[in-house]
Amino acid sequence: MQNSPRSTRPVATGALAAVTLAAAAVVATGPAQAVVGGTEAAPGAYPWLAAIGTPAFAMRPAGQFCAGALIAPDQVITAAHCAVPAQQTPEALTATFGRDDLSxxxxxxxxxxxxxxDPRFRVSIFDSDLTYHHDLAVLTLAEPVPVTPVAVTTPRGDTGTVVGWGATTDGDWANSRLHTVTVPLAADTDCVTAYGTEFDAGEAFCAGSPTADTGEFDSGGPLLVDGKLAGITSWGKGSAQPGYPGVYARVASTTF
Incomplete structure (x- = not known):
C-alpha cells in the first residue's frame, strides 16, 4: 500500500546502488503498507513467506522493503511495483524465508x-497517489528452497488474513517482527465508491478497515483466505484510512 516520502539514501555501488535507489523510490512514490492493528505471528507459521530486499538498503532490517509468497520451489510472487526497479539487475535482490524477526x-x-x-502492469494516479494495475511479478530464485509453497485460491467469504514485517504505525521504519491481522473483505461496490475508475474488480479486490490494514513495507505480501493465497498487497489511500480499504491484486487469475 502507500509509501511515505523518504529523503535518506544509503551509499552503494554498481547494481546494488541502482536497486537501493530504486527501492527507496518505491517507498517514496507509491502506495505502501504495514500490518496495522495486528499481533506478532506465531513462530514458523508462514515458512513460504519471503522478505524481499537488497543488502544495500540499510535503512530497513535485513534490507527488506517488500514481501512475497513462494508459489513453486523456485518462484516467488510479489507486487510488480516492488520488482520493476530491479528488473534489469535481479541479482541485486534477495528473498529470505523462515525469519520471523528480520533483525x-x-x-x-x-x-x-x-x-x-505481468505485461499488463501499469501505473496511474488517484488523488495525487500512485495506483497500480495488474500489480504482479514472479521472481525466479537462484535455486529452489526446501519449503512447501502456499496454495492459491480466490477471495471469498467475509474476512482474510494479512501478514508482513511492515510499519505498525505511520513512519515506523524500525519494526522487524512479523505481524498478522484479520481484515474484512470489502464488496466491490465499496471499492468503486472509494476509488472510482481506478478500481477494477477484474484484477483486484479490497480489504481492510480503520483498525486492521496493511501498511508501509508490506507491499507484495499475501492476503490469505483459509490459509491460501488470494491476493497480493498492492496499494491504497493511506493505511487504515476510513472509507479507503487496501487494494490487493488477484492471484488466482495470474496467466503471465
Whole structure:
C-alpha cells in the first residue's frame, strides 16, 4: 500500500546502488503498507513467506522493503511495483524465508535469477497517489528452497488474513517482527465508491478497515483466505484510512 516520502539514501555501488535507489523510490512514490492493528505471528507459521530486499538498503532490517509468497520451489510472487526497479539487475535482490524477526539471523536467504512482470502492469494516479494495475511479478530464485509453497485460491467469504514485517504505525521504519491481522473483505461496490475508475474488480479486490490494514513495507505480501493465497498487497489511500480499504491484486487469475 502507500509509501511515505523518504529523503535518506544509503551509499552503494554498481547494481546494488541502482536497486537501493530504486527501492527507496518505491517507498517514496507509491502506495505502501504495514500490518496495522495486528499481533506478532506465531513462530514458523508462514515458512513460504519471503522478505524481499537488497543488502544495500540499510535503512530497513535485513534490507527488506517488500514481501512475497513462494508459489513453486523456485518462484516467488510479489507486487510488480516492488520488482520493476530491479528488473534489469535481479541479482541485486534477495528473498529470505523462515525469519520471523528480520533483525535476527537464521532462515534461508537466496538470490534472484530473473524477474517476470505481468505485461499488463501499469501505473496511474488517484488523488495525487500512485495506483497500480495488474500489480504482479514472479521472481525466479537462484535455486529452489526446501519449503512447501502456499496454495492459491480466490477471495471469498467475509474476512482474510494479512501478514508482513511492515510499519505498525505511520513512519515506523524500525519494526522487524512479523505481524498478522484479520481484515474484512470489502464488496466491490465499496471499492468503486472509494476509488472510482481506478478500481477494477477484474484484477483486484479490497480489504481492510480503520483498525486492521496493511501498511508501509508490506507491499507484495499475501492476503490469505483459509490459509491460501488470494491476493497480493498492492496499494491504497493511506493505511487504515476510513472509507479507503487496501487494494490487493488477484492471484488466482495470474496467466503471465
Amino acid at each position: 535476527a539471523t537464521g532462515g534461508i536467504t537466496v538470490g534472484i535469477k530473473s524477474i517476470r512482470i
